[in-house]
Amino acid sequence: MKRSEINKLLVEASEFFSSFHFQLPPFAFWSPERWQSMGPEADEIRDNELGWDVTDYGLDRFYEVGLLLFTIRNGNHARKDTYPKGYAEKIMMVRDQQVTPYHYHWNKREDIINRGGGNLVLELYLTDERNKFSDTHFSVSVDGVRRPVAPGDRLILSPGESICLEPYVYHTFYGEKGGGSVMVGEVSDVNDDRADNCFYEELGRFPEIVEDEEPRYHLCTEYPPAAAPKS
Numbered sequence: 001m002k003r004s005e006i007n008k009l010l011v012e013a014s015e016f017f018s019s020f021h022f023q024l025p026p027f028a029f030w031s032p033e034r035w036q037s038m039g040p041e042a043d044e045i046r047d048n049e050l051g052w053d054v055t056d057y058g059l060d061r062f063y064e065v066g067l068l069l070f071t072i073r074n075g076n077h078a079r080k081d082t083y084p085k086g087y088a089e090k091i092m093m094v095r096d097q098q099v100t101p102y103h104y105h106w107n108k109r110e111d112i113i114n115r116g117g118g119n120l121v122l123e124l125y126l127t128d129e130r131n132k133f134s135d136t137h138f139s140v141s142v143d144g145v146r147r148p149v150a151p152g153d154r155l156i157l158s159p160g161e162s163i164c165l166e167p168y169v170y171h172t173f174y175g176e177k178g179g180g181s182v183m184v185g186e187v188s189d190v191n192d193d194r195a196d197n198c199f200y201e202e203l204g205r206f207p208e209i210v211e212d213e214e215p216r217y218h219l220c221t222e223y224p225p226a227a228a229p230k231s
């Protein structure tokens, strides 16, 4: 993805969230210059990769297959002593028919919440022991109400509705055609993108970036190391 495109998407997303009166924390808008002067007091943001995350899953067709997220809070399995927090929260902008590809998590249990905009469509399977789609029927909890699911069933969340996705449940989601973008929340166990995503097809998780202009905001993987304390 081009940096100019990412810059534009971040501005669009913050305006989109604001339009629902969902305000991001201040570090969402810290400039790269500001980051240069931030010391170890901001380690939690760096170490847990909080903040902006834009992905085209390495396919370079962002509007068809892609996702824009902002991680608001997260723990860190590898550094539990420093970061014992056991939960995570994200906000996402999912566009009309923009697909997040099929994946499941071995560990993370996540609630996916339609917080406003269009309808969110999910399609679900259980995984089998070869990481393929199982033909087993199962059930999910939608806002505290169990619902039976046949393999590949499509489930639609309208604004306000949420689903609890248990580990080993394959899920894909996208904004329902014609409904516009969806503001999607995620409340979950600790999120570990490097070790807890099993995609059905092998995909990249982070984009290749072409630097055609200066970054407006850093992505969560781009923060510079902590500045030395001023003496």
Ligand SMILES: [Fe+2]
Pocket (backbone or CB within 6 Å): 103, 104, 105, 110, 171
């Ligand atoms: Fe997921």
